[in-house]
Amino acid sequence: MTKADNRDLRSRLVATAIGMLAEPQAVAVPSLRSIARSCGVAPSAVYWHFPSEADLRSAVLDAEYTSLVEAIESALDATDELGNQLVAAGDAYIAWGAAHPGAYQLLFESNDALPETRAVHGPRLQARVVELARLVDPDAPFASALLLWSAWHGVVSLRLHKTEWDWGMTAQDANRRLVQALATKGARTSDPDRPTAL
Numbered sequence: 001m002t003k004a005d006n007r008d009l010r011s012r013l014v015a016t017a018i019g020m021l022a023e024p025q026a027v028a029v030p031s032l033r034s035i036a037r038s039c040g041v042a043p044s045a046v047y048w049h050f051p052s053e054a055d056l057r058s059a060v061l062d063a064e065y066t067s068l069v070e071a072i073e074s075a076l077d078a079t080d081e082l083g084n085q086l087v088a089a090g091d092a093y094i095a096w097g098a099a100h101p102g103a104y105q106l107l108f109e110s111n112d113a114l115p116e117t118r119a120v121h122g123p124r125l126q127a128r129v130v131e132l133a134r135l136v137d138p139d140a141p142f143a144s145a146l147l148l149w150s151a152w153h154g155v156v157s158l159r160l161h162k163t164e165w166d167w168g169m170t171a172q173d174a175n176r177r178l179v180q181a182l183a184t185k186g187a188r189t190s191d192p193d194r195p196t197a198l
Contacts, residue, residue: 027110029057064103069125071096076128086132086182090152090175097156098171104160108153136183144182151178 032053036043050056075092079085097104126145133148134141155174159167167174 027105029053029060029106032056060103061106064100065107065122067100067103068093068096068107069122072125073128082132082135086129086136086148086179087176089129089132090148090179091172093149093152094155094171094175098159101160104156109157133182136179148178148182 032046033043035056036046046056050059072089072092075088076085079088097108129148130141130145133145137144152175155171155178158165159171169177
């Protein structure tokens with residue numbers, strides 16, 4: 001192979017890899033074989049409980065999402081002051097993500113469609129956070145709740161993947177700034193005489 005051919009191949013390899021990265025990359029549950037090995041059983045034993053790896057994956061995601069929902073709801077239930085509940089929800093979300101990095105990636109950094117997963121728990125928590133967002137942004141509570149979730153996700157995801165960065169503040173401080181910014185925006189765009197919820 002000539003030097004020119006080598007250069008061409010190098011360029012093609014980089015271009016092909018970039019093309020493949022145009023699609024989100026898979027985040028996978030540990031293989032069925034590795035799970036069976038860790039349990040000290042043969043892979044065939046798993047099929048007594050799960051007909052396929054997809055069924056096992058759904059069970060894992062259901063269990064982990066339930067854990068996340070329960071962590072946030074527990075934090076909300078333990079917070080008496082209504083104005084601090086968005087902060088409590090964000091702190092719980094961020095703490096859960098930091099403590100469950102692999103599960104967090106599966107739940108929120110995977111593009112796999114799992115419509116049956118999380119159906120029981122998702123709407124309940126979503127409705128609760130939207131109602132809390134209504135306190136600080138009564139004109140667009142659903143959009144504000146989605147914006148907060150996007151920001152919370154960014155706080156978790158970047159801290160999971162960019163551990164060498166100096167963020168200049170704790171994740172909890174970032175959360176308080178986010179909620180305060182939303183409350184300030186809500187106060188400006190609605191009734192100027194209405195006090196913020198924080």
